[in-house]
Amino acid sequence: MRKLLVFMCALALCCGSSVAAEDKDKKADKISTFYAYVDADVCARLMLGPITQARIDCSKKAYKQGSNIVIVRLDDNMVFSVNKVKLVKDYLGGLGKVTGEAKSKSGEMKLESFMPEQMSDIPADAPAQRLLDVRTYKAKSTDGLFEKIRHELAMMAYITTFDFISFTMIGDDVILTGWTVRDTNRDDAYHRVKRIEGVKSVTNNIEILPLGNQDMQIRASTRLVLEQQLGRYFWSNGSDIKIVVKNGNIILLGAVATKEDSDIATIKANSVSMAFSVINLLRVEPPPAKNKG
């Protein structure tokens, strides 16, 4: 009996030490404080640009449509989902100083506090100012860098109808955004862009989507209903319309030729059972007119 108890103690010590080591690892991400913009997930992932009125409108509209609240670290545009939404909800579309445990790898932050701030409160020499200054943005570079990045991302083999990866440039710094169902796409996108000559740094805000049974059902059903009436936007190995599904919410991205097609896409996606909401971000781009003769 005594031997049994000694063995138990040894086992408990062994188990306890491994658990303690895990806890230590978990706390490796230190508590930090930084300036952040309170955004809606959709706008943050698509990086519609610096914090302009259009961006603020996007944040508020997307939140109403069902998008989650996230915070964007102004220093480097890193997007974090937060555990205490209540702390920041009232400041959606605004700036603040946040404190908490930020995990860059998973894009999650355990919030401890949020202090609302005005744009003028942020010191002029702070790195956070960069995101607020429209002049630092380079939507399309003149040296062909934008096109090189776009082409590299377009050639990714494992992109499906259910992934959408986008990017924004601030000078020669690239911010990757969007959603994917595959780990490999997140890493592949980062490495493809990182090795392009002229790219200074890459911030990876691509989110890996959950593969819960309900989301899988919604993905398959949405593709099916869209293919029925908008089949010309889908081909065997890809599609012009992208279907992003996260926790029951559908986001439609990509481009269609007419406003009518965009509306049909909304109606069809809304007919999918189990889907909570549909956010239509399809662009309407009429096909270029063909030259006669």
Place this chain on the structure above:
Amino acid sequence: MNEHRGPWKNRLEWFAAIVMIAMAVGCSKPQTTEEGAGALPPVKKIPAGSQFSGFLKDYSALKPNPNIEGEMLTYVSADAKKNLRSYFAIVVDPIEVYVATNADEKQVNDDRRKALTNYFQHALTNAVSDAFPMVDKPGPLTLRLRTAIVGVDVGGQNGALNIGKVGVEMELVDSETGERIAAAVDRASLGAGAEVGDVNLSRDEKAAAARDAFDEWASRLRAFLDSAHELKGEDLDRADKSYKPY
């Protein structure tokens, strides 16, 4: 002298045993689906005079694949609606074992077989899971990976499994309908001495050749999937034209 075992001492022993089991369970890693696959599928035998095991329903469409080195025969569905790119998740079936035609399947030791199949399943999962996330049950957009190790012989030292002339047969089917989407047959000659004699395949020196072969097959499966996903021709142009960042 007979010691009186009072009720408290009995209870203490029971309590100790329960606590030990709970701690052992608590300390162990969570079981993955493949580890907890349950009962082993029965061992089958390659039919006499047959080149293949019969594990795949159809071998006629398999062709040598110029994109993969070696003797891999592959098939990929060209159906516009149901091809490899129509799916992105995988559920992995327990790996089956086919013994050589002249081997006695009753001699196959279950623990060694389990060691063999678990190792290969782990290698397959490692090789493909970042591109095809693993899920635990069939569903939409999900493929089922069926795999068999074929040509296992019995009769090494102390009943070790001889795997000197094994091959693998794999099939990816729609997890809901069973429709075949892709398949591959691969063989390798590991040579004399390649065997599984220990239940711990990772530490068995004689199984080094087997480990290398299984790792290699797993990486070849990944290479096959990568090559099948590569955009070509019109698809390449369309993907390039279609992609515009926001």
